[in-house]
Amino acid sequence: SSNKNASDTKTPGTLTIGLEGTYAPYSYRDNGKLEGFEVDYGKAVAKKLGLKAKFVPTKWDSLIAGLNSKTFDVVINNVAENPSRKKAYLFSTPYIYSRSVVITKDGSGINSVDDIKGKKIAAGTGTDNYNHAKHFGAQVVPATDFQTAMSMINQGRVKGAFNSKEAFLTWKKDHKNTDLKYIEIPESKLPVSKIAPIYNKKSTKLSKQVTKATKELYKDGTMKKLSVKYFGEDITKK
Amino acid sequence: MWHIIITSLPEMISAMLQYTIPLAIISFILGLILAVLTALIKFIEPSENKLIKYPWLALRAIANFYVWLFRSTPLLVQLFIIFFGLPSAGIELSPFIAAVIGFSMNTGAYASETIRSALLSVPQDQWDAAFTLNFTTRQTLMKIVLPQAVRIALPPLSNSFIGLVKDTSLASSITILEMFQVSQQITAKNYQPLLMYSLAAFLYAVVCSLLTLLQHYLERRTSKYVKGSEA
Amino acid sequence: MWHIIITSLPEMISAMLQYTIPLAIISFILGLILAVLTALIKFIEPSENKLIKYPWLALRAIANFYVWLFRSTPLLVQLFIIFFGLPSAGIELSPFIAAVIGFSMNTGAYASETIRSALLSVPQDQWDAAFTLNFTTRQTLMKIVLPQAVRIALPPLSNSFIGLVKDTSLASSITILEMFQVSQQITAKNYQPLLMYSLAAFLYAVVCSLLTLLQHYLERRTSKYVKGSEA
Amino acid sequence: MISLKNVVKKYGSKEVLKNLNVDFPDGKTTVILGPSGSGKSTLLRSLDLLVRPESGTLDFGDISLDYSQPVSKKKSFDIRKKTSMVFQNWNLFPNLTVLQNITTAPMTVLKQSKVDAEKHAKILLGQVGLAEYADRYPSQLSGGQQQRISICRALAMNPEYILLDEPTSALDPELETQVLLILGELSKMNQSMIIVTHNMDFARSVADKIVFVEDGDILFDGTPDDFFNHPTTRIRDFLSGITFNDNEALK
Amino acid sequence: MISLKNVVKKYGSKEVLKNLNVDFPDGKTTVILGPSGSGKSTLLRSLDLLVRPESGTLDFGDISLDYSQPVSKKKSFDIRKKTSMVFQNWNLFPNLTVLQNITTAPMTVLKQSKVDAEKHAKILLGQVGLAEYADRYPSQLSGGQQQRISICRALAMNPEYILLDEPTSALDPELETQVLLILGELSKMNQSMIIVTHNMDFARSVADKIVFVEDGDILFDGTPDDFFNHPTTRIRDFLSGITFNDNEALK
């Protein structure tokens, strides 16, 4: 990476990364610092590119708007590849292979993803989970953040939630006595989501550089190390 | 671009008619009732009768606290606490009811100050004249003072209402699919937040402008009796 | 619970001191300047001199449009367009500058109406008396009318300022890490939205209450000359 | 007859009425005179309970009231029913039409039917020459017209006494004349009236009795003839409108 | 001398001043009388350009002005410099102290030094007996005191003419006397004054010349002696305060 200064970043020498910062364990705030898997991953990539990572936390809509207006070089915020996004934006190689699960209460009558049909299911507006839940016929209730979705299940306002397994496991660590559980969705029904950095269409060079850097991080074991640190297992592989 | 606009507008307008406008109207009416009650509690001096006086002063303390609380904290937090916080106290409300309660109480707190200052601006002379004619306090309020106060309070109240229309966008945080939330969902598919936000802004502007026209109309109607004084 | 509060408070207070309060104060001052200018443009009748009259009327049309636009669209959308929309017109602003522009222009639009109505409420008699003494329009405004108008406009302006403090939470949507956004980031880890929101509300309430005290102090200072009339 | 006995009214530590005793006879016009701030309005308003003196008694026909005791709603109602006040600034209700200004109280308080109340109101309006103004709002009328309407409003309650506090001092001389002529008529019809005024010519022509108040004390209580033709030094000074040295008043 | 010639002022289609011609002599007190709404205030305000008639001319010493032409800033400044208006409701500036009310215009407009302006103001305050009120605000004073201060404010500009529009009609009789005494003094010192008033006794005692206005026309222009002692029928009616039938006025 000797031509690092040729990177087409917004601020020379800096990789400006957009994220929400409100989704543990991907990115969140602890002891006054931004932390999480995506934060560490972003730092590692930037280091490989010889750049300084600068994280800009903001709202989801603002991340999209910021991509359009090139306010950020890249958004690393648990964004899954899908055809419509691929049409509008560029992706680097994925850094997580994420499984969405249905989170529900014991005895809710939901035993498989097919059971959510016609039921009230919480999911974040604008997320892939929202679209998937809809796809399975759920009556989707928008939830602003993960805890809100859990509260809504506990309060009986919804029957379940559609979210990433890792987010639920992280939450469960803090709520050991919960009677919430998750139900896996077989790959035949819902393919694994490829979570990848997303760019403005014009950032071809940068996206390639990040792909290269990510591959190096896979090779040198950084990805696995980070995954184990935050998720307890390696979810960075297919 | 036109394609996006044409496909999104019907959805957004329908969300507007289904949630934004009913929420605003219902909450405003309830808020106004609450505001009048609160304003009267703060305005009317209790009689010396102890059975009335102390409960009244207690009521007034509650009213003062209520107004202070709802004016000095963000509306978003108020909605959140009503919807997500009250269930832990055993009170579980549907999103729409929670929104109506939150918006009414917020509007009520602000509007009560507007109404109170309008009541205060009706001169003591009017009270004297009414008492001399043997009107009771209640009759004086209903027939003489409130009608005059409403006239004075109308412009600021209309502004509050217009503000409320725009604030209904916060209802999305308690799972209501109001117009702004719908525009965000559409954004999630077409990745044009700027355009969708502008479209939402346009719809708000249309509603607010219509409401402003209504306000001018009401002002003209209720100011019948002050026309002479404009000469 | 106390642990959470004690660990979060310093972070939130520091975000408040770094963004919330400076944003509110700077925007309010700029907004006030803008408001006074806008109010004067709408208030002062241009002289008959055509070189002055037509540009002035054009300016007034702009002022009217500005006030209408910023009052009838949501502040969030205004911020969004300034920060994410203007770059496509080649104007790229830092988040803080964009926020200051958005908040000032929004405050300016609302406050200009407050100031204009305060100017209108200074009686024509005062103008007559000043003209008779050969004051120019500008001297009359500066020495006689504005000081009286400020006194009248102070309570509603203070309310606007308190509103602005709470509205700074919207700055998070243009990438500013203000207090409320910090509280949401903390929430992501501790899963206590209700507690964190209440904590945020508490901090807003503290600031707003302090500001209200300041308002009362200013009102008392500027009302020196109306004291006699309270008797 | 209305009798006040030993009436004391304080504002803060200042005695505004100092142990006053005075009668207002039935069917007569009593005029209260005195310099500004002497307590005339306070005295008049005590009769109607708009001001509550600290002590003293009010006797009014069969009603008697001790100011130092709490007053029952009923007693206050009965006293106000027998009196009606006409104010210096008219205090018409700006949100009601002229007709409504006159009829609202008879309908609300005396439970008259709308038809009766309006009939009576129209007769009264005719008497003061304003029959055609029934549907206007007060702000559309001149001061003299408003004052005449406020007299109609008072009369519509069929009071025993009409109390008038400087009823013409906010009017210019020609409008004043209109109102004074009407009050003169009422006086001739033996309507009981108590009038505070600064207009000496009017006082002289209409009064059956003069009460001169200064500094919360009654300095004169007698006939107009005595007052105007045999004045004491103080009254002569008052009548010739002596000025005070404000600098001394300041100290 | 101030001369108005052929002055016409309309509000809408209504002629409020109908081709008026009138002189106001130097060093004299001219009193303008007339019923309410006759155009007295309009006439007075035309002299000070607070009202702009549609046509006619104003001659004032070496300045002459055609109302139908645009008036230059300089000309308007010069005319206002030679005149000062005292208003019925005083129109003191409530945000300024008594002293500032008097000194602001001399300092701002005449560029007097603060020391000079305050010295002059204090002399004037002394003359009206209010030396000790310099640091109060207008709202803390009585009407009579406020009116005296507004006279000081006018005098502080060293005007050739003082214009007074019903300077005492908002005062009660005793306060009125205070102000009238001061105006009497000024009149004796040959200050040029033009006074609109309803107080006939005062008019009679102070006027060098009487102008009687009715319905935008001048019906009398002459000496007080002629006006009061040899009145026409209309003037006699006016002096005895004839009332109008409002119902006819309405039609």
Ligand SMILES: Nc1ncnc2c1ncn2[C@@H]1O[C@H](COP(=O)(O)OP(=O)(O)OP(=O)(O)O)[C@@H](O)[C@H]1O
């Ligand atoms: N609400 C009040 N609070 C304190 N003092 C008052 C109040 N009302 C009246 N006073 C004082 O009581 C005294 C008598 O006032 P009152 O109004 O009875 O006088 P008045 O004879 O009617 O005078 P005027 O001729 O000016 O109307 C005055 O010194 C006045 O300042």
Ligand SMILES: Nc1ncnc2c1ncn2[C@@H]1O[C@H](COP(=O)(O)OP(=O)(O)OP(=O)(O)O)[C@@H](O)[C@H]1O
């Ligand atoms: N701004 C205005 N617009 C329309 N008509 C007006 C205006 N000012 C005065 N007028 C009318 O002009 C006429 C003369 O008014 P003006 O104030 O000069 O009378 P005046 O003689 O001073 O009366 P008063 O003794 O009541 O003060 C009146 O009929 C009045 O209604």
Ligand SMILES: [Mg+2]
């Ligand atoms: Mg009085």
Ligand SMILES: [Mg+2]
């Ligand atoms: Mg006039």
